[in-house]
Amino acid sequence: MRSRNFAAGLLVAVGTATALASPALADPTEDPATQQLDQTFLKAVSDQGLKMKSDAFAIDLAHSTCDVLTRTSSVENALRHVQNATDWTDPKKIGAFGSLSVQAYCPKSMPKQ
Secondary structure, eight states, X not given: OHHHHHHHHHHHHHHHOOOOOOOOOOOTTSOHHHHHXXXXXXXXXXHTXXXXXXXXHHHHHHHHHHHHHXXXXXXXXXXXHHHHHSSOOOHHHHHHHHHHHHHHHOGGGOOOO
């Protein structure tokens, strides 16, 4: 049942997440579209009140969450990955981060209802 709660939290968070425009950081290794996507993702994470170790950690975790979801096709595995990488125990936080990750970096892997 707990994994269903995580999955439900992910779906609820998808519905509440919004894309917000923000300026991109100047990083010569990334194209401007990627920079803007990263900054929009980080703003959304911040707006949800999700505290991360660093911006780089948040982006890396989002990408690896998408990797887990794509590789296993399991929302539960992806959310467990987020939980294991953070000190969060609140399913709403875990689901919100998972949702933002999927929305930003792997929208084609978004679970179907």
